Amino acid sequence: MYHSIQVPLRTSADxxxxxxxxxxxxxxxxxxxxxxxxxxxxxxxxxxxxxxxxLLAAARAAKERFKPGVITYSRKVFIPxxxxxxxxxxxxxxxxxxxDPGAHTMTPDEVxxxxxxxxxxxxxxxxxxxxxxxxxxxPEMRQSLRRLGYKSTLHYLEAMCEVILxxxxxxxxxxxxxxxxxxxxxxxxxxxxxxxxxxxxxxxxLGPGRAHDNAPDKVPAKRLxxxxxxxxxxxxxxxxxxxxxxxxxxxxVDTLLAIRDLHERYGHIQEVIVQNFRxxxxxxxxxxxxxxxxxxxRTVAVARLLLPNVNIQAPPNLSxxxxxxxxxxxxxxxxxxxxxxxxxxxxxxxxxxxEQLRLRTEAKGFQLQQRLPVYPEFIPAVLSKPGLLAEKxxxxxxxxxxxxxxx
Numbered sequence: 107m108y109h110s111i112q113v114p115l116r117t118s119a120d121x122x123x124x125x126x127x128x129x130x131x132x133x134x135x136x137x138x139x140x141x142x143x144x145x146x147x148x149x150x151x152x153x154x155x156x157x158x159x160x161l162l163a164a165a166r167a168a169k170e171r172f173k174p175g176v177i178t179y180s181r182k183v184f185i186p187x188x189x190x191x192x193x194x195x196x197x198x199x200x201x202x203x204x205x206d207p208g209a210h211t212m213t214p215d216e217v218x219x220x221x222x223x224x225x226x227x228x229x230x231x232x233x234x235x236x237x238x239x240x241x242x243x244x245p246e247m248r249q250s251l252r253r254l255g256y257k258s259t260l261h262y263l264e265a266m267c268e269v270i271l272x273x274x275x276x277x278x279x280x281x282x283x284x285x286x287x288x289x290x291x292x293x294x295x296x297x298x299x300x301x302x303x304x305x306x307x308x309x310x311x312l313g314p315g316r317a318h319d320n321a322p323d324k325v326p327a328k329r330l331x332x333x334x335x336x337x338x339x340x341x342x343x344x345x346x347x348x349x350x351x352x353x354x355x356x357x358x359v360d361t362l363l364a365i366r367d368l369h370e371r372y373g374h375i376q377e378v379i380v381q382n383f384r385x386x387x388x389x390x391x392x393x394x395x396x397x398x399x400x401x402x403x404r405t406v407a408v409a410r411l412l413l414p415n416v417n418i419q420a421p422p423n424l425s426x427x428x429x430x431x432x433x434x435x436x437x438x439x440x441x442x443x444x445x446x447x448x449x450x451x452x453x454x455x456x457x458x459x460x461e462q463l464r465l466r467t468e469a470k471g472f473q474l475q476q477r478l479p480v481y482p483e484f485i486p487a488v489l490s491k492p493g494l495l496a497e498k499x500x501x502x503x504x505x506x507x508x509x510x511x512x513x
Contacts, residue, residue, distance in 0.1 A: 136164050142411045147359045151408045158400060165407035165436030168414045173438045177467050178417075178477040178508070181460075182231035182442035183224030183276070186450045187212050187263060190247050191237025193321035196390040197351055197383055200451050201237055204246035211250050217266050220447065221274045227445045230502055230509045231479040232276040234263060235450060238283030238323040260289055267296035271498050279344075279442075279479035284323050287335045294341045298480035298488045298499050299376060301344030304329050307364050308357040317351040317391065330364060337372025342484035346379030346419070349405050350397030358405055362412045369416060376481045377417040379441065380406045382424050384452060399428060403435045410436030417481055422463065423455040433470045439477070440467075475508055482507025 135146050142150075153161055188211040191201035202209035221232050241247040241259055256262040260282060267278035278297040285293070285302070293300055307326045311318045318324040336343045347361045362378070369375035382402045385392060402425060410418050419439040422429035443457045458466070467474040480488060480499070485507050489496050504510040 136168075136411055142408075144359060144363060147362070147408050147412055148356055150411065151355045151359055151404050153404065155400060158403065161407050162403060162431075162434045162436075165410040166434055168410050169418070169436040169438050172415055173417075175471075175473060176475050177433060177438055177440060177472045178475050179440040179460075179463070180231045180442045180479055181227075181229045181476050181509070182233045182279075182444050182447075182479070183220050183229050184442070184444055184447040184450055185212065185217055185220055185232055185234050185266075186210075187217070187234050187236040187266060188240060188247070188259060189237060189450075190240035190244055192240055192243035193238055193323050194319070195321045195324065196317045196319065197348075197386075197394075198451075199386050199389055199453070200235070204244050211247070213254070214266065214269060218269060218273055221270050221276050224444070224446050225274050225276055228476075229444070229446065230276060230476070231442060232267075232270045232274075232278045233442050233479070234266070234278060234280040234282070236263065236280075236282055260285075260293075264292055264296060267293065268494075271296060271494055275498070275502055277479050277499060277502065284328055285332050285335070287339070290332070290336050290339055290341055294339060295493070296495060298478070298495060299342040299344065299484070300336070301377075302329060302332050303348060303379065303381070304333065304345050304361055304365060305348040306351070306353045306357055307361045308353045311352050330368070333365075333368055333375075334372070337368055337374040340372070340374055340487060342376040342480050342488070343374050344377040344379065345375060346377075346381060347405075347409075348381050348383060349402065350383035350395075351391070352394075355401075359408065359412075362409055366412055369413070374484075375413075375416055376484050377419055377439065378409055378413055379419045379421070380409050380437075381421060384424055384455060386452075386454065399425070399431070403431055406432060406435035406437060421449075421452075423449060423457045424452060426455065426458065429458070430466050430470060433467070433472060440474075442479075477508045478502060 150161055189200055189202045239259055241251055254262060263280055263282055270276050270278045279299055280293055280297055281301045309326050333345055345365055347358060349358055365375060365378055382397050385396055406420055417439050418437050419441045420432045420437050421441050425432055449455060464474045485503055488499055502510050
């Protein structure tokens with residue numbers, strides 16, 4: 107039965123009695139051994155508020171069958187290698203054009219300085235975020251890369267991942283955008299995992315005035331191709347969806363099903379992130395409505411039921427102050443939390459203090475544990491490959507596959 111210990115569930119019908127029957131949602135069809143169909147998922151994700159507590163209860167039960175009693179997180183530093191980007195997404199404050207205030211490409215010394223500072227605070231992940239191939243659009247980026255001694259942004263990223271491996275105890279996790287099979291292989295040699303948000307399978311959002319207008323790297327088929335290439339190479343991969351950018355509830359289900367299909371074929375999806383759009387005053391979508399809290403919970407719950415044996419994550423800072431409810435919806439991970447660097451993608455949304463996150467997690471009956479950027483079940487495959495990456499990963503992995511505590 108759904109219950110909220112600290113924070114009440116916020117929906118459009120708070121007075122609805124909890125624990126009501128769910129004939130409209132057909133929750134009786136949800137069985138642990140039977141994959142949830144598209145038709146059932148559509149009914150679940152649009153269930154009425156009165157049925158939401160029962161949906162959440164089913165999702166939480168599925169999470170407990172998968173990884174009982176624990177919610178994990180990754181202690182990280184956020185390294186925005188470059189915020190120059192050739193995509194102009196309607197919801198983004200991270201990207202810059204050359205000459206814009208705040209436009210910056212980090213130097214190797216800056217990268218290493220951030221990583222070493224994070225190392226002192228017990229971080230184990232260096233999350234690289236960067237614009238997608240900005241040198242293809244901006245001659246200024248080509249000049250910067252030449253000064254640094256690299257042919258492309260991906261060559262520079264590869265080198266910085268290797269620097270992190272050689273010079274620190276951190277493990278790199280790059281999010282570089284679209285990748286060829288060759289670049290997946292190259293980056294997999296210097297990082298135990300990598301990621302690319304699918305965001306949505308709705309190609310209509312590429313249209314004029316839509317969220318992905320003038321964003322050539324957000325074509326769903328191209329992003330699916332990158333995720334598939336990672337699967338063919340057995341690379342532990344993080345992906346997910348962004349809700350509230352103009353897609354429909356069926357679009358959300360179809361995005362999750364596309365991810366499920368790839369995981370069923372290749373078994374490489376280590377984590378699915380459900381991220382909610384948040385308004386910012388300087389973006390083209392500044393007046394766009396944010397998805398209600400209830401829609402976020404429905405999407406997380408359906409993600410859990412569609413992907414019962416995949417790690418499901420939702421960022422707590424984007425659902426504050428009511429992020430506790432996400433645990434009732436079936437997440438088993440909070441994602442990357444930094445004691446040092448801000449969320450450069452959502453800088454106005456600070457991460458919760460780790461002690462507060464621990465207290466909130468324990469109040470829901472779970473233990474908070476620190477993981478590495480690659481999840482425990484994917485570590486043996488990475489360790490099976492000889493080289494520096496496996497050596498560094500082995501040194502920071504505890505017996506249970508989570509992060510080894512610093513001595």
